Amino acid sequence: MPSENFKALVLRRPAERIEAAVETLTDGDLPAGDVLVRVHYSDVGYKDGLAITGAGHRQLVQSFPFVPGVDFAGVVELSDSVRFKPGDEVIVTGWGVGERHWGGYAKKARVKAEWLVPVPAGMTMRQAMTYGSAGLSAMLCVNALERHGVVAGSDILVTGATGGVGSVAVMLLHRLGYRVHGSTSRAEEEIYLRALGADEIVAAKDISELPAQPLLPERWTGAIDNVGGATLANVLASTAYGGAVAALGLVGGTDLQTTVLPFIKRGVALLGVDSEKCPNETRGAAWRRLVEILPEGLPDDVIEEIGLEALPARAEAIMRGKVRGRTLVAL
Numbered sequence: 414m415p416s417e418n419f420k421a422l423v424l425r426r427p428a429e430r431i432e433a434a435v436e437t438l439t440d441g442d443l444p445a446g447d448v449l450v451r452v453h454y455s456d457v458g459y460k461d462g463l464a465i466t467g468a469g470h471r472q473l474v475q476s477f478p479f480v481p482g483v484d485f486a487g488v489v490e491l492s493d494s495v496r497f498k499p500g501d502e503v504i505v506t507g508w509g510v511g512e513r514h515w516g517g518y519a520k521k522a523r524v525k526a527e528w529l530v531p532v533p534a535g536m537t538m539r540q541a542m543t544y545g546s547a548g549l550s551a552m553l554c555v556n557a558l559e560r561h562g563v564v565a566g567s568d569i570l571v572t573g574a575t576g577g578v579g580s581v582a583v584m585l586l587h588r589l590g591y592r593v594h595g596s597t598s599r600a601e602e603e604i605y606l607r608a609l610g611a612d613e614i615v616a617a618k619d620i621s622e623l624p625a626q627p628l629l630p631e632r633w634t635g636a637i638d639n640v641g642g643a644t645l646a647n648v649l650a651s652t653a654y655g656g657a658v659a660a661l662g663l664v665g666g667t668d669l670q671t672t673v674l675p676f677i678k679r680g681v682a683l684l685g686v687d688s689e690k691c692p693n694e695t696r697g698a699a700w701r702r703l704v705e706i707l708p709e710g711l712p713d714d715v716i717e718e719i720g721l722e723a724l725p726a727r728a729e730a731i732m733r734g735k736v737r738g739r740t741l742v743a744l
């Protein structure tokens with residue numbers, strides 16, 4: 414197949430500051446890998462915001478030039494792997510893509526076959542990227558809570574509820590019959606969250622600014638926490654006897670100052686969730702469960718579609734907590 418020119422968002426670091434610009438690349442610029450994918454869609458999650466802006470205690474991307482984009486869905490063009498053939502529709506999320514390996518903000522990507530999963534039956538490539546790592550992780554969190562024994566009808570809190578993970582988590586929990594408490598710093602998004610299925614809206618500061626106490630009144634049986642820091646500590650302290658908290662995010666900080674009391678007095682479990690290196694069988698099952706629970710996909714209200722040029726501004730916005738729902742990137 415002849416090499417072709419294509420557009421990509423490229424990060425460079427001429428000084429200490431990262432600069433992001435749309436450039437023209439060719440197949441020969443792509444890193445090594447055994448599968449060449451024509452990318453149709455990517456998305457923007459919090460980690461992409463970190464990669465593009467260089468924010469955080471340590472810049473996420475360390476080698477330049479670099480094409481970010483943690484997630485993408487596309488069609489296999491060339492494959493040296495027996496597992497995939499030209500024409501297969503595939504998804505890549507995590508595995509250091511968009512962080513240590515060139516990612517999905519380009520019309521083409523060359524990656525390792527072991528990072529790919531097929532687009533599940535009943536889902537389009539576009540729908541796959543409306544979920545991305547965020548939707549996959551929301552599904553993994555729900556699965557983790559269920560494995561712990563949290564049952565439909567219980568009260569479940571979702572923090573950072575208007576974000577990408579949060580929006581999908583609220584929808585999944587609602588569809589499965591849970592009573593969903595959405596915690597948000599944006600009171601003006603109450604109508605949005607209720608439309609997704611939130612039964613109760615909690616002001617984020619009413620959790621993060623609670624006086625730090627080892628145990629607080631029991632308010633929910635389970636929680637999905639995107640925020641970390643003081644929020645996670647107070648979520649644990651407010652979880653009912655025998656409940657569980659699935660922790661996956663750090664938008665409010667990486668520290669966790671808690672005591673053992675929620676664990677030893679109330680039997681509360683803290684369940685860590687990671688979608689980046691989660692085994693392919695687990696992620697494949699989670700992708701298929703997303704189709705089962707939400708066969709129609711996410712509503713338009715949750716999705717905003719942008720192109721490569723809009724990515725730097727979107728990355729700044731996500732770092733400021735100003736993005737609602739999921740951002741889809743059309744290549």
Ligand SMILES: NC(=O)c1ccc[n+]([C@@H]2O[C@H](COP(=O)([O-])OP(=O)(O)OC[C@H]3O[C@@H](n4cnc5c(N)ncnc54)[C@H](OP(=O)(O)O)[C@@H]3O)[C@@H](O)[C@H]2O)c1
Pocket residue numbers: 457458459460546547550572573574575576577578579596597598599617639640660661662663664665686687688689731732733734735736737738
């Ligand atoms: N472990 C994993 O495998 C995994 C996978 C995907 C994502 N994540 C993590 O999950 C988190 C959410 O990701 P996302 O893509 O959904 O991000 P996102 O779309 O930016 O959503 C995060 C939400 O958190 C709230 N928020 C933002 N800044 C905050 C702050 N400083 N303090 C408290 N709340 C704040 C906002 O919701 P409100 O305005 O409603 O409060 C925001 O919409 C991130 O930390 C991301 O790194 C982890």
